[in-house]
Amino acid sequence: MRLDLILLPGARELLAAHARELPQRDDLCGAFCGVLALHAAGIDEHDSEPLDQDAVALAAGSVVSALADPGSLPFDEQGRRDYRLELPFINDASRSGTTASGLLDAIEELSGRRLAAIPYRGPWTAMTLGGLFDAAAALERPATLLANLATRHLWGSRAGTAELLGYLLDGRLEGPEPDWDVGHFVCLIGRVRGPGGSLYGVADTYPSLGRAGVHLQPEERLVRAIERRDMPEGGIIAVVSSKDAPSVRASAAALGLREGPWDNGSAIAETER
Numbered sequence: 001m002r003l004d005l006i007l008l009p010g011a012r013e014l015l016a017a018h019a020r021e022l023p024q025r026d027d028l029c030g031a032f033c034g035v036l037a038l039h040a041a042g043i044d045e046h047d048s049e050p051l052d053q054d055a056v057a058l059a060a061g062s063v064v065s066a067l068a069d070p071g072s073l074p075f076d077e078q079g080r081r082d083y084r085l086e087l088p089f090i091n092d093a094s095r096s097g098t099t100a101s102g103l104l105d106a107i108e109e110l111s112g113r114r115l116a117a118i119p120y121r122g123p124w125t126a127m128t129l130g131g132l133f134d135a136a137a138a139l140e141r142p143a144t145l146l147a148n149l150a151t152r153h154l155w156g157s158r159a160g161t162a163e164l165l166g167y168l169l170d171g172r173l174e175g176p177e178p179d180w181d182v183g184h185f186v187c188l189i190g191r192v193r194g195p196g197g198s199l200y201g202v203a204d205t206y207p208s209l210g211r212a213g214v215h216l217q218p219e220e221r222l223v224r225a226i227e228r229r230d231m232p233e234g235g236i237i238a239v240v241s242s243k244d245a246p247s248v249r250a251s252a253a254a255l256g257l258r259e260g261p262w263d264n265g266s267a268i269a270e271t272e273r
Contacts, residue, residue, distance in 0.1 A: 001169065001194075001195065002194075003168060003192055003193065003194050004192070004193040004194075005190065005191070005192050005193075006133075006137050006190055006191050006193075007137075007189060007190040007201075008133075008136055008137055008142075008143050008144065008145065008188070008189055008190060009136075009137070009139055009140060009141060009142050009143050010040035010041060010141075010142025010143060010144065011040070011189040011190055011201075013039060013040045013042070013142065014036050014037070014039065014040035014142075014144060014187060014189060014203060015189065015203060015214070016039075017035070017036050017039035017040065018036055018187075018203045018213060018214075019212065021035060021036065021052065021053060022205070022206070022207050022212070022213050023077065023080055023205060023206045023207055023213075024053060024080065024205035024206065025053060025054070025057075025080045025081065025082065025083055026064060026065065026068060026069075026079050026080060026081050027062065027063070027064045027065055027096040027097050027098075028053045028054070028057050028062060028064075028097075028098070029097065029098070029184050029185040029186075029205045030056075030057075030060065030062065030097060030098030030099075030100075030102075030103050030146075030148070030185040030266075031053040031054070031056040031057035031060060031062055031098055031103070031106075032053045032056075032185070032205045033103075033144075033146045033185045033186065033187050033203075033205070034053075034056040034060065034098075034103050034106055034107050034146070035051055035052055035053050035055070035056045036144065036187050036203065037107060037115070037117075037144035037146060037187070037239040038051055038056070038107065038110060038111060038115070039051070040142045040144050041111065041114070041115055041141075041142040041144075041239070041241070042142070043110070043111050043112075043114065043115070046110045046111075046112070051110060052084065054083055054084040054085040054087070055085065055110065056103075056106050056107070056110065057085070057087055057098065057106075058085050058087060059102075059105070059106035059109055059110055060098050060099070060102035060103050060105065060106035060268075061098075061099070061102040061268040061269035062087060062088075062097065062098040062102065062266075062269065063087070063088050063089065063090040063095070063096050063097070063266070063267050063268070063269050064081075064083070064087050064088070064089050064090070064096055065089070065090060065091075065092075065093035065096040066089040066090065066091050066093075067093070068081060069093045072093070072180075072182055073180070073206075074179050074180045074206050074208050074209055075179065075180070075208065076208045077206050077208050087269075088269040090267055092267075094265070095265060095266055095267040096266065096267070097183070097264070097265075097266035098185070098266055099261075099263075099264060099266045099267075099268050100119055100148060100235065100237065100261040100262050100263075100264055101119075101261040101268075102268050103117070103146070103185075103237065104117040104119055104237060104261060107237075107239055113242060114241065114242055115239055115240065115241060115242060116239070116240055116241070116242045116244075116245035116248075117237050117238075117239050118237065118238045118239075118240070118245060118248060118249065118252070118259060119235055119236075119237050119259065119260060119261045119262070120132065120235050120236050120237075120238065120252060120257045120258065120259055121233065121235045121257075121258045121259075121260055121261075121262050122226075122227065122235060122257065122258060123256065123257075123258075124223050124226045124227050125223060126198075126219050126220065126223060127255070128255045128256065128257055129200075129219065129222065129223055129226070129236075130191075130198065130219070131251065131252075131254075131255040132145070132236065132238065132251070132252060132255065132257065133145065133188065133191055133200075134251075135238075135247070135248050135251035135252065136238060136240065136248065137191075139240060139241075139244050139247075139248075141240070141241040141243070141244055142240075142241070143238065143239065143240045143241075143244070143248075144187055144188075144238075144239040144240075145187065145188040145236050145237070145238055145239075146185055146186075146187055146188075146236065146237040146239060147185070147186050147187075147188055147202075147222070147225075147226055147234070147235075147236050148183070148184070148185050148226070148228075148234040148235055148236070148237070148262070148264055149183075149184060149185075149186065149222070149225035149226045149228060149234050150181075150182075150183055150184075150225050150228045150230070150231050150234065151178055151179065151180050151181060151182055151183075151184050151225065152178050152181040152225075152230075153178070153221055153224040153225035153227075154178050154179075154217055154221050154222070154225050155175035155176055155178070155215075155217055155218060155221055156175065156176030156177050156178055156179050157176075157179050157202075157204065157209040157210040157215035158176060158210065158215070159175050159176055159215070159216065163175050163176070164199065164216060166196075167194075167196055167197055167199065167218050168192065168193075168194030168195075168196050168197060168199060169194055169195060169196050170196045171196035171197050172196070173218060173220060173221070175218070175221075179209060183228065183231055183232065183234070183264055183265060184205075185205070186202050186203065186204050186205065187202070187203040188200055188201065188202060188203075188236075189201045189202070189203050189214075192216065197218060197219055197220070198218075198219040199216040199217065199218060199219070200216065200217050200219065200222050201214065201215075201216055202214065202215050202216070202217055202222075228264075231265070232262075232263060232264050232265035233262040233263055233264060234262065234264060235261075235262045238252075
């Protein structure tokens with residue numbers, strides 16, 4: 001019996017940055033993932049200033065809920081509001097966070113256009129998710145996939161060995177209940193493929209999720225989470241070298257993926273001033 005492991009190029013650098021940056025500050029999951037994509041590509045500063053999740057949030061027009069909302073956090077997380085920069089607040093917590101379009105602009109601007117942030121809205125199936133992952137994995141330069149998903153459709157992040165092997169070897173989808181229920185950004189870092197199915201590696205934004213913020217998700221559950229049929233739309237942002245953007249776009253077009261940003265329900269700072 002054989003298992004096949006593939007890491008996206010730049011995954012080790014992303015995970016090193018992930019360990020340094022954890023946990024996300026409140027409402028900054030998109031900005032947290034954006035800065036990981038930048039660090040994975042070796043981009044650590046902009047205009048001689050260090051790049052962190054606050055810098056990405058400011059560039060992306062992220063908005064922060066005026067009051068802390070502990071109910072939106074995973075179990076055992078207390079939240080983090082030690083913002084390094086002054087970010088705009090919003091009273092409606094349901095609209096806090098980072099838009100897909102704002103995140104695209106921030107990544108490209110802060111990378112000095114060395115990176116392309118390409119948004120895909122779907123349709124999401126095992127084939128299209130796997131095909132986009134394969135296109136990113138085939139690159140020599142760093143590539144990061146930022147997934148904007150609904151956590152309610154994922155496995156709980158602490159699946160045991162028996163559950164993981166049961167899925168990989170036999171295709172059994174029975175796993176732990178979801179940890180929480182929000183719209184969320186995560187980074188996909190790799191894939192383990194077995195005769196029963198494929199597990200995707202997820203770099204999440206809180207250390208209580210999985211092992212120090214890293215966990216595995218079955219392909220079927222991940223596809224359902226990215227579809228976000230029962231909440232505002234989601235998708236995947238492929239962050240690649242600008243030199244690699246044409247090949248990624250060609251692969252995505254061949255898969256039938258629709259390119260373009262989506263409305264995930266978050267407001268953008270300019271509309272709140």
